[in-house]
Amino acid sequence: MSDDNDQRTGITAARAAMAGVTAEPGASKPDPILSATGVRRAFGGLVAVDVEHLEVQRGSITALIGPNGAGKTTYFNLLTGFDRPSKGTWEFNGRKAHRMRSYQVARAGMVRTFQLTKALSRMSVMDNMLIGAANQVGERMWAGLIPPLWKAQEAANREKALELLERFKLIDKRDHYGGELSGGQRKLLEMARALMLDPKMVMLDEPMAGVNPALKQTLLEHIKNLREDGMTVLFVEHDMDMVHEIADWVAVMAAGKLITEGTPDQISADRRVIDAYLGAHHDAAQR
């Protein structure tokens, strides 16, 4: 568990590392965990994503923002292997990742969550957690037949799941069905489940969508703690206040392109971002 001090150190460290980075689209970072070049996805004639270059600094919280239809989620799906790009290459943690399938991406250490939460309804919260654990011997069919082969590993995974459930305040719900949880609890479960894989990078697709203000604060704390635990976070978000509060770096997409990058302060002041959200020449129209 990290307290306020740790969090501040994490912020300082992440922001210090990126102090010299210029605020321009495709800016190179000192220690990128993810580096993507020329990623393009066209649906017939419609180019949904066409991002020249993006790097994500290791150990930082990076926000991907932009108006509806900017291609954020599509870009997300491409990077995590849930969609195939028309072209483009990227490296994750030093490995070529653009040909990986979604499950291989997850195994390599990049784990995502979904905008519409995907709790496994007719399975217990505990089973939801356990299914997340990586490299399970008992998940091979033949080994599954012989419990002594996997019982010890299962017990260790159960310990780990209990710790995470404790941390995410879901411990009392462990024997409930996933489908019995409230919307907010499902968000927490999904995040906790992702951590069962010990990811290096966590990709959160609109973690705050449809979440009440009280829970929002809790989720924010959890996301900050991910960075304190050494993980990199990339998240898609609409809410500028939230971005301001936790992001070390912000990338802005509009109409499929990366239009700018920078610290939250730089982005809030950026003319192009306001134009992208509210439409260009919005004040010209007012006149």
Add this chain to the structure above:
Amino acid sequence: MDWQFVFSQALTQAIGPTMLVYALGAIGLNLQFGYTGLLNFGQAAFAAMGAYGLALTVVSFDLPFWWGIVVGLVAAVIMALLLGIPTLRLRADYLAIVTIAAAEIVRRLMRATVWSDTTGGSDGMRGFSEPFFDMNPWPDEGSGSFLFFSMEHGRLTADLGIVNFQYSNRDLWIMTVGWALVVIILVIMGLLVHSPWGRVLKGIREDEEAVRSLGKNVFAYKMQALVLGGIIGAVAGFIFALSRANVQPDTFTTDFTFYFYVVLILGGAARLLGPVLGAALFWFLYNLIAQGLNQAIRSDVIPPSILDATQVGPLVFFLLGLGMVLLLIFRPQGLIGNRKELMLDVR
């Protein structure tokens, strides 16, 4: 009207050879549909692979009985791979469309006249079950009795006073092997579905994208479930062919698959014993209604002007269909399913 006879007949059938065919086919379907969420509408074709694999090998190619069993199992595996490779990466309903079509293709091929010298065309084949019945340990001569069991000229009677069970020694041999297979397969399935492997299957049923995002090769798991369920379907085919001592293409229609579904839903999907209880109840009710109506007509309880003997068959299916509708309304979870689980909001 002889109620004792009606009940005895229905109970005899409820644990007999035909019930075992339904139970085995539905157990395979339970792994695919109940646990993994795969809509396999071609279980009849997997059963046909077993039945025809055995019959063709023994009758047309003159190979030993055990070769027939091996060929039937291999045919089921190949069929599962052929159906699964193109469809399991696609959305769930594609598998349903492809399997229902493939099952019809299989049936049409079996009854095709071009190969009727080999396959017997629409008449099918017989003469492959002798090696199986040669192994029969139940005697067809002599007599004896033990408690309420008595054996006479190859017929076993279990007289429980109110009802009695009667089986020929051939039925007994089918039932010995069939029930042994049911137990073995259920033990294996019990181990599997309670292992981490089974947990991944259930996860796929709930939301395969979520499972994929957790680093599991969903395609491989679905394929394993399809193959394993198909193999169990082929085993059902063996028992089916052997219990009738013949194979006929038109017994492997889509109806056959849907009976497996009825049995599975009646018993309770995603429950280990669901298919067995479902098969017993389904076949008990079928025989109870059919025998009951026949008896009632014979003893003039129902006059011929209302119902005659030739109309009993269709009426039984009408009543079973009605029963199925009522079941889905009032007890959608089946005999031993979990209602709470079923009522959960599954997006």
